[in-house]
Amino acid sequence: MILTGLAxxxxxxxGYMQMWEFLIPIFGGAxxxxxIHHLAMWFILGFFAHHIWSAMLVSRVEGMGLIDSMxxxxxxxxxxxxxxxx
Numbered sequence: 001m002i003l004t005g006l007a008x009x010x011x012x013x014x015g016y017m018q019m020w021e022f023l024i025p026i027f028g029g030a031x032x033x034x035x036i037h038h039l040a041m042w043f044i045l046g047f048f049a050h051h052i053w054s055a056m057l058v059s060r061v062e063g064m065g066l067i068d069s070m071x072x073x074x075x076x077x078x079x080x081x082x083x084x085x086x
C-alpha cells in the first residue's frame with residue numbers, strides 16, 4: 001500500500017519525490033499500481049470492519065463485557081456471575 005502510494009505520487013510529483021518513479025514499471029504501469037492500491041484499500045477496510053463486527057459479536061454472544069469495558073471502563077456482567085468465583 002505504501003509503495004503503490006509512493007509510486008502513484010511520483011507520477012505527478014516534482015523534486016525529490018520523483019525518486020520513487022522506479023516503482024511504476026515494477027507494478028506494471030501507473031494504472032496497475034492504482035488498481036493494486038485500490039484493492040489494498042478495500043482489503044484494509046474489510047479487515048477493519050470484520051474485526052469490529054467480530055469483537056461486537058463475541059462480546060454479545062459470550063457476555064463477558066470486554067467491548068463494553070473499552071467504552072465505559074466497567075464490566076457489566078449478569079448478576080448470577082458476581083459470586084461465581086467464591
